[in-house]
Structure formats: C-alpha cells, structure tokens
Amino acid sequence: MTLEQLRAMVREWDRHNTGNPDDSSYHETILNQLDYHASKEWRVYLPAEHPDFNTSYMERLAAWIGNLTEEADQKLLLEYALYISFFSHADFAALYRTALDREITRWVVSQIGGRLEPNGGQALHEQVHQQIHHHTWFCPITDSMDINEFYKVNHLKGVGHRPGFATLQMLAEKSAAPDPMLANNVIHYMANPSLAACRT
Numbered sequence: 001m002t003l004e005q006l007r008a009m010v011r012e013w014d015r016h017n018t019g020n021p022d023d024s025s026y027h028e029t030i031l032n033q034l035d036y037h038a039s040k041e042w043r044v045y046l047p048a049e050h051p052d053f054n055t056s057y058m059e060r061l062a063a064w065i066g067n068l069t070e071e072a073d074q075k076l077l078l079e080y081a082l083y084i085s086f087f088s089h090a091d092f093a094a095l096y097r098t099a100l101d102r103e104i105t106r107w108v109v110s111q112i113g114g115r116l117e118p119n120g121g122q123a124l125h126e127q128v129h130q131q132i133h134h135h136t137w138f139c140p141i142t143d144s145m146d147i148n149e150f151y152k153v154n155h156l157k158g159v160g161h162r163p164g165f166a167t168l169q170m171l172a173e174k175s176a177a178p179d180p181m182l183a184n185n186v187i188h189y190m191a192n193p194s195l196a197a198c199r200t
Contacts, residue, residue: 001066003059007031013075030078034061042086092146096153100132108132133157 001009014025038057045057054060065077087095108114108131114124133156140147150156 001062003056003062006062006065009074010078013071027075027078030082034058034081037086041088044089045086092149093153096150099150100154100156104132104136108136 010027010031013027017025035058038061042057045055049055054063061081064081065074068074068077105128108128109124112127112131114127116124138147138150138156
C-alpha cells in the first residue's frame with residue numbers, strides 16, 4: 001500500500017463515521033499526528049539508512065498497514081502505531097549519559113565502599129571518577145548497544161578495548177576449545193587496560 005492509498009483509505013474510514021468527507025476525524029487525526037512525528041522527530045532511523053529500505057517513515061507505515069487485508073485489522077495497526085516507541089540518536093545519547101551519571105556511578109560507589117566522610121564530596125567524586133575512567137570495563141551485552149558511542153558521549157577513557165560477551169564466551173574456561181593466545185592477550189590486557197598494552 002502506498003502512502004497516498006493509506007491517506008485515501010483513512011479519509012474513507014472517517015467519511016463513514018462522520019458523513020462528511022471534509023471533516024478531520026479520528027483516523028485522520030492519528031495519521032496527522034504520526035506524520036508530524038515522522039517529519040520532526042523520526043527522520044533518522046538507522047535500520048532504514050540501508051539503500052534497500054525506504055527512508056520515509058510514513059511510506060513504511062503505509063506498507064506495514066498494507067500487509068493486512070482486513071479493514072478492521074488495518075485500523076488497529078494505525079492505532080497501534082501511536083504506541084510504538086522511537087528512540088533517536090539524541091535520545092540514546094541522553095540515555096547513555098543518564099546511565100553513567102546515575103546507575104553506574106552509584107554501582108561504582110558501592111563497589112569501592114565510597115563515603116562522603118571524612119574527606120567530603122569532592123574527594124569522593126575524584127575517587128569515583130578515577131575508578132570509572134581507569135578501572136571500569138564497559139562492554140555491551142547485546143549487539144544493539146553502540147559501546148563506542150557510549151564511550152564518546154560520556155568522554156570515557158582508559159580502557160581502550162571493549163570486547164562483547166560473545167568474545168568472552170570464546171575465552172570461557174568451559175569452552176570446548178579456547179584460543180590460548182587470545183586468552184593470554186585478554187589476561188594481559190585486563191591487568192593493564194590500555195591500547196598500548198595489548199600484545200599482537
């Protein structure tokens with residue numbers, strides 16, 4: 001289904017409800033709201049940046065709704081579209097900063113047994129900063145987390161290599177055939193986590 005077809009269908013749905021094809025009604029209001037978000041907030045969608053995908057949210061919406069043949073199901077999908085969460089690059093950057101400033105900082109404080117007394121807040125801040133930037137290893141749990149972006153947004157430094165859990169699984173003691181050279185390099189790196197310290 002094209003976007004033009006979806007717009008015409010929405011007008012027809014509302015005409016049946018109101019009796020007047022010029023009335024802006026329930027379904028058109030939904031479509032207009034989605035169109036507003038698509039043009040203002042949802043312009044950048046990483047999966048759609050591949051040349052095989054349509055970059056227009058509204059055209060993708062129309063094609064998605066067009067997958068169904070029953071009118072009642074199509075109306076339901078249009079309504080559901082209002083409840084789909086969309087996170088932009090700016091949203092993720094804010095989430096990354098919040099995660100570091102709240103959850104991670106509190107976790108580091110608890111790990112080091114940090115206290116405000118006797119040295120005060122500035123001393124605790126410096127101690128936590130040192131731990132976060134030089135002794136904490138951040139790595140993604142899933143492929144969907146951009147760990148490099150997390151580092152950049154939070155201006156993290158110190159730990160240069162960021163292997164994910166899939167790499168760590170290869171080194172697990174219970175792994176069928178761990179690579180001894182790779183395991184040795186990671187052990188050496190963990191003892192001194194800097195880019196220069198990793199052996200090749």
